[in-house]
Amino acid sequence: MYRTHDCNSLRKTDIGKQVMLAGWVNGTRDHGGVIFIDVRDREGLTQVVFRPEENAELAKQAHTLRGEDVIQVSGRVAARLPGTENPNLPTGDIEIIPNELRILNRADPLPFPLDAEPQNEDLRMTHRYLDLRRRRFARNLQIRHRAAKATRDYLDSQGFVEVETPILSKSTPEGARDFLVPSRIMPGKFYALPQAPQQYKQLLMVAGVEKYFQIAKCFRDEDLRADRQPEFTQIDIEASFVTPDDIFALTEGMLAAIFKAARNIEIKTPFDRLTYREALERFGSDKPDRRFAMELVDLGETFRESSFKVFRGALDAGGVVKAINAKGFAGITIGQADELTEIAKLHGAKGLAFIKAESGEWKSPIVKFFNDPEKTALQSKLNIEEGDCVFFAADKWEVACEVLGRLRLRIAEMQELMPPREIWDFLWVIDFPLFEWSADENKWNAMHHPFTRPKAGDMLLFEERKFPEVRAEAYDVVLNGVEIGGGSMRIYEPELQDKMFEALSIKPNDRESQFGHLLRAFRLGAPPHGGIAFGLDRLVMLICGEQSIRDVMAFPKNNRAMDLMTQSPAEVDPKQLRELRIRLAGAAPESRAPSGPK
RNA sequence: GGAGCCUUAGCUCAAUUGGUUAGAGCGCCGCCCUGUCACGGCGGAGGUUGCGGGUUCGAGCCCCGUAGGCUCCGCCA
Numbered sequence: 001m002y003r004t005h006d007c008n009s010l011r012k013t014d015i016g017k018q019v020m021l022a023g024w025v026n027g028t029r030d031h032g033g034v035i036f037i038d039v040r041d042r043e044g045l046t047q048v049v050f051r052p053e054e055n056a057e058l059a060k061q062a063h064t065l066r067g068e069d070v071i072q073v074s075g076r077v078a079a080r081l082p083g084t085e086n087p088n089l090p091t092g093d094i095e096i097i098p099n100e101l102r103i104l105n106r107a108d109p110l111p112f113p114l115d116a117e118p119q120n121e122d123l124r125m126t127h128r129y130l131d132l133r134r135r136r137f138a139r140n141l142q143i144r145h146r147a148a149k150a151t152r153d154y155l156d157s158q159g160f161v162e163v164e165t166p167i168l169s170k171s172t173p174e175g176a177r178d179f180l181v182p183s184r185i186m187p188g189k190f191y192a193l194p195q196a197p198q199q200y201k202q203l204l205m206v207a208g209v210e211k212y213f214q215i216a217k218c219f220r221d222e223d224l225r226a227d228r229q230p231e232f233t234q235i236d237i238e239a240s241f242v243t244p245d246d247i248f249a250l251t252e253g254m255l256a257a258i259f260k261a262a263r264n265i266e267i268k269t270p271f272d273r274l275t276y277r278e279a280l281e282r283f284g285s286d287k288p289d290r291r292f293a294m295e296l297v298d299l300g301e302t303f304r305e306s307s308f309k310v311f312r313g314a315l316d317a318g319g320v321v322k323a324i325n326a327k328g329f330a331g332i333t334i335g336q337a338d339e340l341t342e343i344a345k346l347h348g349a350k351g352l353a354f355i356k357a358e359s360g361e362w363k364s365p366i367v368k369f370f371n372d373p374e375k376t377a378l379q380s381k382l383n384i385e386e387g388d389c390v391f392f393a394a395d396k397w398e399v400a401c402e403v404l405g406r407l408r409l410r411i412a413e414m415q416e417l418m419p420p421r422e423i424w425d426f427l428w429v430i431d432f433p434l435f436e437w438s439a440d441e442n443k444w445n446a447m448h449h450p451f452t453r454p455k456a457g458d459m460l461l462f463e464e465r466k467f468p469e470v471r472a473e474a475y476d477v478v479l480n481g482v483e484i485g486g487g488s489m490r491i492y493e494p495e496l497q498d499k500m501f502e503a504l505s506i507k508p509n510d511r512e513s514q515f516g517h518l519l520r521a522f523r524l525g526a527p528p529h530g531g532i533a534f535g536l537d538r539l540v541m542l543i544c545g546e547q548s549i550r551d552v553m554a555f556p557k558n559n560r561a562m563d564l565m566t567q568s569p570a571e572v573d574p575k576q577l578r579e580l581r582i583r584l585a586g587a588a589p590e591s592r593a594p595s596g597p598k
Numbered sequence: 599g600g601a602g603c604c605u606u607a608g609c610u611c612a613a614u615u616g617g618u619u620a621g622a623g624c625g626c627c628g629c630c631c632u633g634u635c636a637c638g639g640c641g642g643a644g645g646u647u648g649c650g651g652g653u654u655c656g657a658g659c660c661c662c663g664u665a666g667g668c669u670c671c672g673c674c675a
Contacts, residue, residue, distance in 0.1 A: 086635060117610095121667070
């Protein structure tokens with residue numbers, strides 16, 4: 001036996017007990033005579049006092065202890081001397097008077113301190129096991145565990161069955177870049193790691209599973225971000241004979257259970273619903289952050305007959321004029337204005353016009369183009385007051401909305417508008433477009449994925465190939481401006497699925513080779529079905545109050561998709577490559593032969 | 599593929615306008631210290647200033663290139 005208690009369980013009521021603790025040396029305070037050692041385990045800290053006059057041999061041993069040594073201490077629980085209690089520690093009323101000390105393992109000096117704010121991320125990742133000893137990350141892992149357990153418990157209670165689907169899977173042309181795994185038995189052929197269990201879960205519906213879920217690892221070979229890792233975890237859900245309302249209710253119940261279990265937070269259900277169109281119209285984003293206001297205001301009516309050519313021109317061309325009012329932001333610096341202009345241009349605007357309401361007047365190069373009725377209308381529609389700063393976008397609807405949406409988020413950061421207390425603002429975004437045009441590929445792509453069904457009311461538009469107007473039976477869940485989940489009602493009729501592939505310009509031959517199994521299944525009794533998937537990492541990140549999903553993953557990868565701890569990816573033995581019949585086309589870039597003259 | 603910021607001791611950071619031997623705190627090592635909880639005191643070790651090149655009498659600092667880290671854009675159905 002290594003211990004009788006954890007390091008956060010002894011209290012006044014335990015005084016006099018003989019106990020045994022095991023853990024890491026969190027700190028030593030060696031007074032030459034008396035020595036204090038804090039023993040730490042996953043639960044907390046307990047102070048051990050070594051007194052040379054009581055046990056010289058033990059004190060001598062204790063003198064050699066350093067941070068993160070692993071020890072086992074046996075001793076008696078005693079009250080601390082009056083006046084030396086530590087109110088900051090749950091165990092601060094007691095201490096251990098040891099009669100035995102075993103040093104289980106010594107630790108070298110650490111590469112970075114554990115009691116300071118985490119910095120130097122690559123060093124931390126190289127020694128991730130040390131980083132995870134910090135209270136913050138230990139807590140994050142526990143919250144993640146409780147979230148996953150609550151998910152399983154809740155879905156089980158609703159009749160859902162967890163089914164595992166293959167990791168060695170098949171590459172599909174749509175969507176993200178696949179990770180490939182070469183086949184040894186069939187040289188020249190490759191598995192792909194799943195981007196999501198999408199097709200499998202639909203096939204499970206054809207299989208009559210009716211209610212499926214899985215906490216599933218997914219893989220996408222794309223560039224990384226603070227909220228994007230090449231491998232991540234989804235809560236994947238699919239059900240037969242359901243409507244979107246069924247999925248909404250299930251989701252709201254599940255998220256309520258997760259928040260309750262993970263942090264004892266009661267969330268408000270049902271969630272608001274916003275159409276895609278309204279979300280862009282009001283917030284300039286399909287994942288609106290509503291924790292602060294600064295909504296987009298449409299000024300088409302105001303400037304319909306304007307003599308200001310930039311606004312009038314945009315409107316005459318079928319576009320829009322919109323604006324946001326950054327309350328109290330007239331003190332904007334030159335640098336900030338430049339940065340916002342850059343953002344506007346980056347997202348398609350030709351420039352960025354703004355008005356500062358300062359010292360009782362409107363300061364802006366464009367105000368002179370406005371007549372009095374236009375100024376009055378602006379004033380009232382945007383509620384412009386002294387100290388405000390108004391930003392305009394005049395462009396195609398999509399561009400104007402997106403530009404102002406991006407500005408809105410950046411301005412909120414600059415103004416530190418985010419309320420300090422925790423807010424959990426959930427909402428559904430519904431009625432997404434079914435298609436989006438890809439200028440690169442010169443074809444229509446599925447906005448969600450190719451298995452999403454058109455809204456029943458838009459089926460005629462679909463038949464008439466009025467693709468920009470067709471809405472999908474698709475929905476996202478947004479929490480605090482972060483997309484945490486999304487799903488749709490699926491196509492289950494082979495004819496409709498075929499038409500969808502045709503709309504996406506997937507050739508009949510490819511349809512058969514890539515999706516033949518799905519189309520065949522749909523001819524053999526496929527029930528209506530639909531579902532949803534959640535990014536577990538993002539969800540847990542928000543629950544933990546973290547800024548990056550790396551902080552809620554045990555062993556995340558860095559910006560270049562490397563695991564710095566294990567140094568993967570790594571080269572492999574040539575024998576392994578021979579078995580796979582793989583020959584590298586070029587060696588590492590530095591040893592590549594120089595290209596010949598042009 | 600692109601943009602921004604960053605890289606000085608094990609860690610976090612300093613170093614005036616380009617100017618002597620690159621400093622501090624923490625950590626580490628040694629000595630002292632009997633009620634601390636960020637214990638305290640004294641002393642010590644520890645540096646190719648990421649790397650390469652250039653300008654200069656002289657470069658941590660200026661210029662060019664390169665590597666690495668983070669954030670963002672593209673990308674992520």
